[in-house]
Amino acid sequence: MTSVLDTTPSVTRDATPRQNAVNDTFAPEHITIIERRSGWHLLDWKELVAYRDLFRFLIWREIKVRYAQSAIGIGWAIIQPLFSMLVFTIVFGRLAKVESDGVPYALFSFAALVPWTYFSNAVTDGVNALVSEANMLRKIYFPRILMPLSAVAAKLVDFTIAMCMLAILMIFYRHAPSLGILALPLLVALMMLTASAISLWLTALAVQYRDVKHAMGFMVQLAMYGSPVVYATSLIPEQYRLLYAINPMVGVIEGFRSALLGTQPMPWDLIAVGILSASVLFITGLAFFRSKERTFADVA
Structure with a gap:
């Protein structure tokens, strides 16, 4: 051919x-x-289907690169949220006495760190995906959107491993999940949609402006404190609750705590606002990505 x-x-x-x-x-x-x-086309589904083998290869490559020549291997998927949980438990649970909705603070924080760690790593790798493959962009054509989306999909491996660690921690504390666990697939889908949306926006900017790549660490850290990772949404005044939920990770994190720890009823209002917000972010991010796509090879 x-x-x-x-x-x-x-x-x-x-x-x-x-x-x-x-x-x-x-x-x-x-x-x-x-x-x-x-x-004008937001997505060419036929083209994405035609390049599905490349998408699978990119996901597999992301996974191999992460663990290649690593002494700890998949242990990194556990170490990051585990050590963060230990620090948060000492600083916020023991010293600051932050309210944890009646469950041990270690369990409270780890249930939030599992989805948050996935989100932060997926966005960081997604933003760097095109910048790190500048040579490929200049030589051949392929749907550029596959690069950030493959990084988002590959992080599901780390997420699954961290979820297993969370299950072990729940057994240790003798804490059974609630019936809200049936909502976990929806929460995972919302988590992935949010990571994909932010990745599309920032990836398109990072190709042209390297400042985005350098600012990622600060931006992710700032976003963590803007999400209920170390504290509960019960601390947010009721009149600002839905406004706060514009951050889709608010509904995801509180949904995980409700499903796994039963800290409160499933926050469907926060989840609904998060779905709407993430959908808008994804559609606009996709439109922005497509508008910049033809210039990637020139500025990368």
Whole structure:
């Protein structure tokens, strides 16, 4: 198969074989030509399906790179939230006496750190995905959106390992989950949607402005204290509750605590606001990403 490649957003079509007038032979039976798109498209689902093998490869590569030549291996998926939990328990649980809704503070904080660690790592790796692959962007065409989305999907491995650690911690404290655990798939989907939305926005900016990459550590840390990781939403005044839930991770974190620890009834109001907010962020982020996509190869 012969391919004509371009680095701009494009569509593919099949050309018909042509007869060679000199030697009475035919050109290759199947020629794929990549052309510039006409009109406005947020997502080309046919193209994404066509590149599904590349998407799987990118996910597998993300996983291998994270653990390659690592003495601890998958232990890093446990160490990060575990050590954060120990520090938070000492500082906020023992010294500051932060309210933990009637459950041990270690369990209270770890239930929040599991989704938050996934979110922060997925966004950080998603933002760096295109910048670190500048050479690939200049040489070949592929749907650029696969890069940040593969980083978001690959972090599900770490998330699953951390969830197993959380289950062990719940057994240790003899704390059974509530029926709200049935809502976990929805919460995980919202968590991934939020990470994908933020990654699309910041990735498109990071390709052109390297300041975004350098500021990621500070931005993630600031966002953590803007989310109920070390404290409960019960500390937020009632009149600001829904405004606070514009941050989609508020509904995710409180939903995890409700489902696993039964600290409060499932906060459907926070989750509903979070779904709306994350959807808007994803759609606008996708539109912004697509508008900048054709310039990635030039500025990367």
